[in-house]
Amino acid sequence: MITHSIVPWFVFIPLLTAGLILLIPNNRSRLIYRVSVAANALTLFLAVVVFLNFDSHQSGWQFVVHRPWVSALGISYHVGLDGIGVVMVLLHGLLSFCGACVSRSIDRNIKLYFTLYSILVASIFGVFTSLDIFFLYLFYEMAVIPLYPLIGIWGSQNREYAAMKLTLYISLGAVLALVGLLSIYLASGLQTFDLVVLSEQAKTGLFSRQFQLWCAPLLIFGFGVIASLWPFHSWSPIGYAAAPTAVSMLHAGVLKKLGIFLIIRLVLTLLPEGARFWMPLVAVLCIVNILYGAWAAMAQNDMKFVIGFASVSHMGYAFLGIAALNQIALTGTVFFMFAHGIMAALCFALIGYIYDQTHTRIIPELGGLAKQIPFIAVCFVMAAFASSGLPGFANFVSEILIFFGAWETYPLLTVLAIFGIVVTATYMLRMVRHVFYGAPNPHWEKLKDAKALMIKLPYGLLVAVLLVFGFWPSFLLNAIRPTTEALLETHHSIFLTQAKHDSALSVGTRQLSHLAHYLYHGSRKENA
Amino acid sequence: MTSSFWILLAPETGLIALILLVLGLDLFTKLDQAKLILFSILGLFLLFGTLVFVWPLRGNALNGLFQVHALATFLKFIFLGAGLLTLVITKEFTKNLGNRASNFILLILLSVLGAFFLASTNDLISLFITIEWMTLSLYILTAFLRTDAYSLEAGTKYLVMGAFSSAVFLYGISFIYGTAGSIRFEAIREVASSAHQSPLFLFGFLLILSGIGFKIAAFPFQLWAPDVYQGAPTPVTAFLSVASKTAGFTALVKVLFAVIGPDALNWSAVIAVISGATLLYGNLGALAQTNMKRLFAYSSIGHAGYLLMGIAAGTSFGLQGTLFYLAAYAISNLTAFLVIVIANEHLGSGEIIAYRGLAKKSPFLAGSFFIALLSLGGIPPLVGFFGKFLVLQAAVWKGYLWLALLGAANVIVSLYYYLSVIKEMYFKPPVQNAEQIQLGILPQFSLGFLVASMVGLGIFQAPLFYFAHAAAQTLF
Structure with missing residues (x-):
């Protein structure tokens, strides 16, 4: 089979591209751009091939390649994909291609830009495919x-501060x-970093409960930083606002998902009891994410800040989905990562387009743009609908799944989370109104719409993906479901052996919900 | 065991021959100073051949005083590499040395020779002598720029503090000798591993630790380092931060693992605390620096903290981690200093602010510095990452979770000041003259090779990992 050893190429191709770009002389900037787009088109093609060849009837690892590396330490080069990985690879393939396409507006030091961009793309593929x-x-x-x-080099306002803050926050996590x-490596006593071996053993109770309880927060909050879990989110809107378009796209689209992805892959698989203990706290924090992020987005003037806070808010749904620890919500979370990734990247790409033309992102300074740039306006309206969870878009399906799943575990918190959707619709539609409709600003009469096919391609592609998976979600869901099912089997066996609400924190959440009940009834009495 | 004296001492003999040759060429011919440096570089390069040759050999010479094993060879590789690169760095610094460049390189070669014997030594007195031999050259080298007040201040400070710490070291040896009745490592180890030691023995051990703590600039004996690093001629700073630090760690490893033994006297917790304090001092101190060499002085104190972390574990694995880290640190730090010496010559200033826009003036130079700084900061896939990975793992393994977390947090602190340098080079436009910096063949080749090895060893860790493994095993 051709696809037999396809997975390592997801990392090799971008790395080879980086090397190739370094060899091209600095003044051949169009050539560098074309090489980069072509390479990303190739990885996108591979991602589609892998997705279509993925056998969605089984839950195990597919396309596995395994080579020894430093065997004395138990390190091996082990790559492969499961239902979650294959979806994320498809997402990243799509976004890295679109990101490369919209990078045509980069005007200085193109060689260095695309070298770094390729390294970034390669490393993200590396995370999604590694099984070690x-x-x-x-x-x-x-x-x-x-x-x-x-x-720092290609960013806009406040770039030095934003770059440093973002790097340090994420590195600390x-x-x-x-x-x-x-x-985990040492507690297992197996002398291996192999995730497949470790997760097999973890099912049989390899890690003691006590170990899981203190180890799980290191991973949950360590990786939670990159997924902008409240209160570790503050790097994120500033970072997006400063970053060049393609980086904002990849960051909001894929990098943030790395955090959720790794929590699913490492914490839920290896430390099920630790996850069960800590997830109620995560559920409470993620509601803060949703509501606080949405409220902060309401108050913003800058389009990128609106989307930045919106993505902080939306990541709360992903956290809610994993915190629910049931199959519906988890499947929804994986789907949500895909849908939100596409939607967020689309928003940033469109804002980037507008900014390149107008050199402003301040909402009150814009207005009536729909007349000059109808294509961009239509795409943006679509993105805003998707963001507000309108049926017909992939986001709707995923959010519904998360809410249904989370309802079982945290009914009260789910109600609060659903309220976040209303706020999202408010700020997204308000932005659409102010930027694209209303009184046209004579300043912007000479704006050019995206006309050439190659310029339209990235935006059109992303909108199409949102719609396709919105109408036929089973394409993705069938691939995801067996994996999440198998993943949560471990949890069910623990559910059965333990009392249902034993951890101190779930008691804490229950008390919180009592408190909320009390406040609610109390306030009603006062009214009466 | 049957390898003869001359075969075992081939690297040392070769180095002595080289020193005599350079001395002779300097005295009796009118060879250009620059050519003399090139000649020494070539000589040291050829000496790698002798090291490869003795690599598989094991044996004793001089009645067991001189030992050849994997650990000694591993360390000699670092010393030789450090010496070689210091000469490459010196080549870029020749202008400031006037007609005394030949003295300069002779002193460096002598220092490397001392370090070679240090790596192979097997008793306390020769340990003391070889480390002093090495440092003596460094006292002169530090004060080599006779008209520069900073250099003289650095030299004086280093000499006074160094002499004091040597005296403490020697005083400690006298207590050990007095209580154990021998200066041979094996004999002392028997005393150390017995159930009850005399308090005088412990006192002696403590004094020796303090003496070595000075050499490696570990907390609380680190105060001399920033002034000396800043004032010394840049090649000497490079040599101090790599070769001299490696020498200190050689002595520490020998004392802790060969003389005392990993399980005796519970020294592990002491080293762990020193490691944590050194990490904090170095990295927090570096945050406020505006001078590049001073920044590297503090950062190298920070690195000593990580190196101590592996030793604190007191296991073969921890020692292996420290050795890997030493090699990784040597490669990365020497790359950084090669850039610094070239940049300082062109920019006319050693302040960090002068590095503004370096990426415009020389993308290659800035790129190499970028990679070296990331490697020092422990960013994958560079070699420095795997070193940090190993020592952190050793600390977790030993149960020092607090130390591992402290080490992890310090990665972020160090990342802040390394990234700040990158910020100056890449994010800011050049201050005044924006003309390109032209690099010679030798620095270009060296930088290319060093960057390739940082990336190569970072991805394919196995060769260095197993070499460090073999080296660590010799003491267990």
Whole structure:
């Protein structure tokens, strides 16, 4: 089969591209751009091939490649995909291609830009495909560093501060998680970093409950930083606002999902009891994410800040989905990561287009743009609908799944989360109204719409993907479901052996909901 | 065991021959100073051949005083590499040395020779002598720029503090000798591993630790380092931060693992605390620096903290981690200093602010510095990452979770000041003259090779990992 050893190429192709770009002379900037787009088109093609060849009837690892690396330490080069990985690879393939396409507006030091961009793309593919904890971490940390120069050199307002803050926050989360990962390696006593071996053993109760309880927060909050879990989110809107378009797209679209992805892959699989203990706290924090992020987005003037806070808010749904610890919500979360990734990237791409033309992102300074740039306006309206969870878009399906799943575990919190959708619709539609409709600003009469096919392609592609998976979600869901099912089997066996609400924190949430009940009834009495 | 004296001492003999040759060429011919440096670089390069040759050998010479094993060879590789690169760095610094460049390189070669014997030594007195031999050259080298007040201040400070710490070291040895009745490592180890030691023995051990703490600039003996690093001629700073630090760690490893033994006297917790304090001092101190060499002085104190972390574990694995880290640190730090010396010559200033816009003036130079700084910061896939990975793992393994977390947090602190340098180079436009910096063949080749090895060893860790493994095993 052609697809037999396809997975390593997801990392090799971008790395080879980076090497190739370094060899091209600095003044051949069009050539550099074309090479980069072509390479990303190739990886997108591979991602589609892998997705179509993925056998969605089984839950195990597919397309596995396994080579020894440092065997004395139990490190091996082990890559492969499961239902979650294959969806994320497809997402990243799509976004890295679109990101490369919209990078045509980069005007200085193009060689360095695309070199760093390729390294970033390669490392993210590396995280999604690695089945060895060492390589998983290596690629994760490797993905963080190119962001620093990418934002610092090609960014806009406040770029130095934003780049430093973003890098340090995410790296701090990463090293905390590293200590957790090393503890897992040593606590297992198996002398291996192989995730497949470790997760098989974890099902049989390899890690003691006590170990899981202190190790799980290192990973949950360590990786939670990159997924902008409240209160570790403050790097994120500033970072997006400063970053160049393609980096904002990849960051909001894929990098944030790395955090959720790694929590699913490492915490839920290896530390089920730790997850069960800590997830109620995550559920409470993620509601703060949803509501606080949405409220902050309401107050913004800058389009990128609106979307930045919106993505902080939306990541709350992903956290709610994993915190629910049931199959519906988890499947919804994986689907949500895909749908939100596409939607967020689309928003940033469109804002980037508008900014390149107008050199402003301040909402009151814009207005009536729909007349000059109808194509962009239509795409943006679509993105706003998707963001507000309108039926017909992939986001709707995923959010519904998360809410249904979460309702079982945290009914009260779910109600609060659903309220976030209303706020989202408010700020998204308000932005659409102010930017694209209303009184046209004579300033912007000479704006050019996207006309050429190659310029339209990235935006059109992303809108199409949102619609396709919105109408036929089973394409993705069939691939995801067996994996999430198998993943939560471990949890069910623990559910059965333990009392249902034993952890101190779930007691804490229950008390919180009592408190809310009390406040609600109390206030009614006062009214009466 | 049957390898003869001359075969075992081939690297040392070769180095002595080289020193005599350079001395002779300097005295009796009118060879250009620059050519003399090139000649020494070539000589040291050829000496790698002898090291490869003795690599598989194991044996004793001089009645067991001189030992050849994997650990000694591993360390000699670092010393030789450090010496070689210091000469490459010196080549870029020749202008400031006037007609005394030959003295300069002779002193460096002598220092490397001392370090070679240090790596192979097997008793306390020769340990003391070889480390002093090495440092003596460094006292002169630090004060080499006779008209520069900073250099003289650095030299004086280093000499006074160094002499004091040597005296403490020697005083400690006298207590050990007095209580154990021998200066041979094996004999002392028997005393150390017995159930009850005399308090005088412990006192002696403590004094020796303090003496070595000075050499590696570990907390609380680190105060001399920033002034000396800043004032010394840049090649000497490079040599101090790599070769001299490696020498200190050689002594520490020998004392802790060969003389005392990993399980005796519970020294592990002491080293762990020193490691944590050194990490904090170095990295927090570096945050406020505006001078590049001073920044590297503090950062190298921070790195000593990580190196100590592996030792604190007191296991073969921890020692292996420290050795890997040493090699990774040597490669990365020497790359950084090669850039610094070239940049300082062109920019006319050693302040960090002068590095503004370096990426415009020389993308290659800035790129190499970028990679070296990331490697020092422990970013994958560079070699420095795997070193940090190993020492953190060793600390977790030993149960020092607090130390591992402290080490992890310090990665972020160090990342902040390394990234700040990158910020100056890449994010800011050049201050005044924006003309390109032209690099010679030798620095270009060296930088290319060093960057390739940082990336290569970072991805394919196995060769260095197993070499460090073999080296660590010799003491267990």
